[in-house]
Amino acid sequence: MRCDNLSVLFLTRCYKDEPVPNDEHLLHLNGFQNLQILSLGGCRLRGEVPSWIGKLKKLKVLNLSYNQITGTIPKWLGSMPNLLVLNITRNHLTGELPREIGDLKALASDDTDSDLSNLALPFLLDGLQYNRLFNLPRGIKVGNNNLSGNIPAELGNLRLLHELYLNDNDFNGSIPSELSHLVNLEKLDMSGNHLSGEIPESLKKLHFLSYFSVKNNDLEGEIPKGDQFDTFTDTSFEGNPKLYGTLLQRNCHSTTGGGQGEKLPPAPTAEESETLWHTIPFGLGYSVGFFEVSVSLLFRCSRKWFN
Known part of the structure; x- marks a missing residue:
């Protein structure tokens, strides 16, 4: 911590089963004041998130993942x-995700000190190589913990x-429908929780x-149609028996037991049929259809000929 000009500190996979450095005397030091990247991932460190990081x-x-x-x-x-990336994946954290995370200025506004071009060295993070900090996706990763409570609506500020x-x-x-305010979001994973209710149409x-x-949640209702939702596969929604929609080939009647058996899904609309058709290459679809019709006609004609 006495390296006043240090900008990047990677100690990933350097330790094993040691306590997180959180001694009281560290709180009184003024080191690391120019540090922009701190990675202590994969060290199996024990303890709590150290206060001196604040x-x-x-x-x-900040990468404290796999500890x-x-x-x-x-x-x-x-x-x-100035925090742009928070990765605390795969730990044993409990409690709620603080609503204060939605106050991260560098993820909410361009008005902060976010000059990222000064770090032009190649580095690895999450198994990927980046040449500049500017290329690093801004993200919050808290997966594979024991966090509980509701997903904070304040995350929509970022x-x-x-x-x-x-x-x-x-x-x-x-x-929370407020997640629809994350207009630059590229990846959203909420799988493996106990979420209920419908998927907000606003997403x-x-x-x-x-x-x-x-x-693998307890969501219900119809999966939103259109826009980006037409690009996702059924694996994005599996493990939610109360969800229905064209993508899952399941309608609302098949999600509840009525004692009368499952009803077949309704016939697709013209728009849906066109969408389904375009998932098959045109030449292949035409050839298969022509072949089936030709074989059927030939079979009928041969029966009449021999009879």
Whole structure:
């Protein structure tokens, strides 16, 4: 911590089963004041999120993933003025995701000190190589913990967010419609929780969304149609027996037991039929159809000929 000019510190997979450095004397030091990237991932560190990290006002990337960190996510993380990436995936964190995370200034507004071009060195993070910090997707990753409670609606304030991973926790309640304010979001994973209610129709506003998963929850109702939702596969929604829609080949009658058996899905509309048709290459579809008709006619004619 006495390296005053240090900008990047990678200690990933360097330790094993050691306590997180959180000695009281560290709180009184003024080191790491120029640190922008701190990675302590994959060290199996024990303890809680260290308090001295809150003093690193220039920190943009914090990676504490794949450790054995316990306790709760501290509220002071939301007051870090330049934090762009928070990765605490695969720990043993409990409690709720603090609403204060929605106050992260660098993810809410372009008005903060977010000059990322000064770090032009190649580095690895999450198994991927980046040449500049500017290329790093802005994200919050808290998956594979024991977090509970509702998903904070305040996350919708982080309009510059690119990736949001909330998967494999114990979140309950409904999906907040405020997530539709994350207009730059590219990846959203809420799978493996206890979420209920419907998928908000407003999430169709996330036009850059390329990955979406809510599988293994308790969601219900019809899956939104159109826009990015037409690009997702059925695996994004599996494990929710009360969900229905064309994508799952299941209508609302098949999600509840009425003692009369399951009804067949309704015939697709013209628009849906066109969509389904365009998933098959035109030449292949034409050839298969022509072949079936030709064989059928030939078979009928041969029967009449021999009779």
